[in-house]
Structures are given as C-alpha cells and as structure tokens.
Amino acid sequence: MSSPQPLLILTDDDLLAERWQGLGRSPVRARNLEGLDTWRAAGHRLVLIDLGNAKAGQPPLWTQPGWQRNAAGLAILATSSMPNDDEGLAALNAGASGYCHSHAPLETLLQALDVIASGELWVGRALLSRLLRLVDSRLPRSGLADWATPLTEREREVAHLAALGESNLAIAGALGITERTVKAHLKAVFEKLQVADRLQLALRVHGVR
Amino acid sequence: MSSPQPLLILTDDDLLAERWQGLGRSPVRARNLEGLDTWRAAGHRLVLIDLGNAKAGQPPLWTQPGWQRNAAGLAILATSSMPNDDEGLAALNAGASGYCHSHAPLETLLQALDVIASGELWVGRALLSRLLRLVDSRLPRSGLADWATPLTEREREVAHLAALGESNLAIAGALGITERTVKAHLKAVFEKLQVADRLQLALRVHGVR
DNA sequence: ACGCCCCCTGTCCTTGTGGACAATGGCGAC
DNA sequence: GTCGCCATTGTCCACAAGGACAGGGGGCGT
Numbered sequence: 341m342s343s344p345q346p347l348l349i350l351t352d353d354d355l356l357a358e359r360w361q362g363l364g365r366s367p368v369r370a371r372n373l374e375g376l377d378t379w380r381a382a383g384h385r386l387v388l389i390d391l392g393n394a395k396a397g398q399p400p401l402w403t404q405p406g407w408q409r410n411a412a413g414l415a416i417l418a419t420s421s422m423p424n425d426d427e428g429l430a431a432l433n434a435g436a437s438g439y440c441h442s443h444a445p446l447e448t449l450l451q452a453l454d455v456i457a458s459g460e461l462w463v464g465r466a467l468l469s470r471l472l473r474l475v476d477s478r479l480p481r482s483g484l485a486d487w488a489t490p491l492t493e494r495e496r497e498v499a500h501l502a503a504l505g506e507s508n509l510a511i512a513g514a515l516g517i518t519e520r521t522v523k524a525h526l527k528a529v530f531e532k533l534q535v536a537d538r539l540q541l542a543l544r545v546h547g548v549r
Numbered sequence: 550m551s552s553p554q555p556l557l558i559l560t561d562d563d564l565l566a567e568r569w570q571g572l573g574r575s576p577v578r579a580r581n582l583e584g585l586d587t588w589r590a591a592g593h594r595l596v597l598i599d600l601g602n603a604k605a606g607q608p609p610l611w612t613q614p615g616w617q618r619n620a621a622g623l624a625i626l627a628t629s630s631m632p633n634d635d636e637g638l639a640a641l642n643a644g645a646s647g648y649c650h651s652h653a654p655l656e657t658l659l660q661a662l663d664v665i666a667s668g669e670l671w672v673g674r675a676l677l678s679r680l681l682r683l684v685d686s687r688l689p690r691s692g693l694a695d696w697a698t699p700l701t702e703r704e705r706e707v708a709h710l711a712a713l714g715e716s717n718l719a720i721a722g723a724l725g726i727t728e729r730t731v732k733a734h735l736k737a738v739f740e741k742l743q744v745a746d747r748l749q750l751a752l753r754v755h756g757v758r
Numbered sequence: 759a760c761g762c763c764c765c766c767t768g769t770c771c772t773t774g775t776g777g778a779c780a781a782t783g784g785c786g787a788c
Numbered sequence: 789g790t791c792g793c794c795a796t797t798g799t800c801c802a803c804a805a806g807g808a809c810a811g812g813g814g815g816c817g818t
Contacts, residue, residue: 448669451664461677505745505746539748540714
C-alpha cells in the first residue's frame with residue numbers, strides 16, 4: 341500500500357542476508373557503517389540492521405565511533421538474533437527507530453519497516469509491555485502518591501524530608517518544630533506505612549521495588 | 550498486503566464516524582460497549598475506539614463497569630481528539646493495543662490497525678519516546694552503574710545490601726562475615742562515594758536526584 | 759623482599775535513631 | 789459537651805550506626 345522505499349540491509353550473516361532477500365524490494369547489502377553514509381547520500385532512508393549475536397561481536401554497534409554521524413537522519417530497524425530488552429532500549433536510545441528479532445516473520449519485518457518508514461517508532465510487544473510496566477509502577481498518580489495517602493499533611497512533609505536523608509534535627513529546623521515532634525511524626529509514619537526505619541521509608545517514597 | 554479484517558468503530562462523533570468511513574473496509578459502527586460483545590461473538594477482533602474529548606465525557610471509557618469483559622480478546626486501537634501521554638498509558642494498561650490521535654491521517658490509522666491486527670502494540674512516536682526517556686533515566690547502565698565503579702567487588706555487595714535497607718548485622722549474616730567487617734567496608738564505601746550515611750548511599754544507588 | 763591493596767576482625771566511644779510512657783491545646787463531629 | 793484526631797513537646801532508654809585506633813593474612817607488581 342505504501343510506496344516501497346529502497347532498503348539497505350547491514351549484516352555479517354550470509355544466511356540472514358539471503359533470508360532478507362525474501363522481503364522483496366531487492367535490498368542493497370552493506371557490511372559496515374560507511375555504507376550508511378553512502379546510502380543517505382543517495383537520498384535513501386530505510387535501513388535494516390542485524391546487531392548479531394551479542395556474545396560474538398563484543399562492542400555494540402552504536403558504541404563504534406562513526407555511529408552517531410552515520411545513523412543521523414536514517415530510519416533504522418535494528419534486529420537481534422537474541423532479542424533482549426536492554427539491548428532494545430539501548431538501540432532505540434542510540435537512534436534506531438525500531439527493534440525486533442532478526443528472524444521474525446518477513447511479514448512482521450515488512451510491517452515494522454513500513455511503520456518506521458513513515459516516521460514512527462516500532463517496538464515489539466514484549467519490550468513495549470515492559471516499558472509500560474516500568475512507567476506504570478513509578479508514575480505520578482493522579483494527585484497524591486500512594487505512600488502519601490494515609491498520612492496527614494504534616495506527616496507527609498516530615499516523611500518527604502526524611503526520605504531525602506535529612507536528620508531529625510534538620511527536619512525540625514526546616515519545619516520550625518522540635519526534634520521530639522519530628523520523632524513523633526516519623527513514628528506515626530512508620531506505623532502507617534508499615535516500615536521499620538527511615539531508609540525503608542525512603543525506598544518506599546522513591547518507589548524502589 | 551495483510552488480509553483486511555472487518556472493522557468496528559465506536560464513537561459518539563458523527564463527523565468522525567464519517568471521516569473513518571474513508572478507511573475503507575466498510576466499517577460497522579457501534580455506540581456503546583455492548584457493541585464490543587456482539588462484535589467478538591461474530592468472530593471479529595479489530596476495533597477502533599474514539600475516547601472523545603477528555604473534558605466532555607468525565608469517566609474514562611475503561612472505568613465503566615463492563616469494560617474489562619468487553620475488551621478481552623479484542624485488538625483495540627484507542628484514539629483521542631486531544632492525545633495525552635497519561636491517557637495513552639492508561640488506555641494501554643486498560644487493554645487497548647494502540648493509541649493515537651482521532652484525526653490522524655487515514656494512512657497512519659490504517660497502519661496502526663494493521664499492526665494491532667497482527668497482535669503487536671502500536672504507540673505513537675511522542676508517547677514512545679517519553680517512555681524511553683522515563684526508563685532511560687533509571688535503568689541499569691551497561692555493565693556497572695556509575696556508583697559502583699570506584700568500589701571493590703566486596704564493597705559493591707555490601708553497598709548494594711545496605712542500599713536495600715539491610716542492617717549491618719543482616720549484611721554480615723548474608724555475606725558470612727562479621728558485623729565489624731561490614732562496617733569497615735561501608736566506611737570505605739562512604740569515603741569513596743562521598744556520602745555521609747547509608748541513606749544517602751541508598752539514594753545514590755537508586756539514582757534519586 | 760618490600761610496598762600496596764584488599765579482605766578480615768577486634769575494642770572503645772559518640773551520636774542519631776526509634777520506641778515507651780505521658781501530657782497539653784486546638785478543632786471538627788456526634 | 790464529649791470523643792477522637794491532630795500537632796506539639798517532654799523524659800528515659802535500648803540499640804544500631806559510624807568514627808577512631810589497631811592489627812593480621814593474602815595476593816600482586818617492581
């Protein structure tokens with residue numbers, strides 16, 4: 341349906357290159373980052389890259405010197421023979437527009453290529469749901485954070501400062517009350533949040549685990 | 550390329566419904582959640598939903614009683630006339646497979662529908678890059694975290710446990726050493742990381758501020 | 759062999775922390 | 789008016805934490 345853009349494939353794996361011929365579009369093959377430069381110079385954008393087996397090629401592709409310059413302006417679909425969430429995130433952060441399995445069904449690859457060709461990003465279901473879970477667990481809820489809900493206003497203030505590592509005396513000074521009162525508030529906070537000490541409180545407040 | 554699946558559209562906006570006729574596929578229109586049930590009963594999966602203007606319909610669609618049951622098993626593309634990152638996250642968490650602008654170009658909508666029809670998730674560039682930024686700011690860096698680099702192996706172990714709120718005695722037990730030794734390691738950790746106590750250490754380790 | 763670093767442990771000692779027990783004044787609900 | 793919740797403060801006390809000295813044993817490079 342979309343105008344099939346010319347495609348550059350970049351891989352060291354001959355078998356994979358052959359498989360990718362099945363994508364149609366008679367892709368051009370490159371073997372190193374310089375190929376990206378000439379590809380862009382020719383006015384093209386679409387690139388399919390095999391990151392290879394993480395174990396084999398030690399340094400990830402995007403840590404190589406020319407990467408930033410070479411990747412700029414291109415729509416790159418990064419693929420891995422052993423997809424891994426962290427690698428995917430790293431690839432996307434490094435400028436790739438998509439990430440999936442090297443041996444994904446050709447239909448899936450075509451769809452991903454279509455998506456990134458139109459300027460969007462493409463992320464697999466697994467990686468995306470991990471992202472969602474990550475942000476979901478530590479996003480500002482509507483209004484108050486969950487840890488703050490059972491606390492009174494004063495207790496919130498004390499808890500917040502304590503969670504930043506302030507000493508009882510410092511908190512007392514900041515709020516213009518006695519250290520004894522700070523202790524009283526903290527005692528209530530510990531009780532309500534079911535934590536043993538200020539460190540556990542800090543972890544809770546900052547959403548660790 | 551992909552077999553065009555039958556499409557159900559769900560919106561209160563007549564203009565929008567008319568516009569979506571342009572998607573082809575002669576979509577069926579529904580006006581309430583019950584429509585989803587009959588749609589699934591008919592053996593279909595693909596649904597395009599307009600969440601409407603967030604201000605107008607106060608309760609988000611997915612908080613309505615029947616939503617969970619109605620949405621199960623369907624591939625739903627949620628759209629909003631005023632896209633908003635938080636709404637998008639909520640929609641995806643509520644079971645939608647995609648989220649974009651109600652008046653996005655028809656090509657974009659078709660592409661998104663193709664993607665979710667094939668079982669993947671579809672997220673717009675803006676929302677996705679926000680997700681990436683969120684996780685990027687607090688994800689384990691490649692190999693060692695910055696706080697760990699100046700520490701010896703043993704110091705890392707002790708620091709890690711201390712940052713989780715374990716007591717010196719507990720750490721000693723976990724590592725099979727004396728509490729005194731734990732203190733020695735922690736002292737070195739505090740010195741190297743330039744922090745005053747274990748709470749500041751925890752904040753550093755967990756990347757707060 | 760000597761210095762350097764790491765890992766381990768010991769005995770003080772000071773201080774911050776957190777719990778126990780107790781009390782006062784304000785303020786809204788019944 | 790009384791009850792309950794909140795904020796405030798007091799004293800006493802047990803204990804974990806962290807610093808100050810001090811030391812032994814192992815590995816590693818020059």
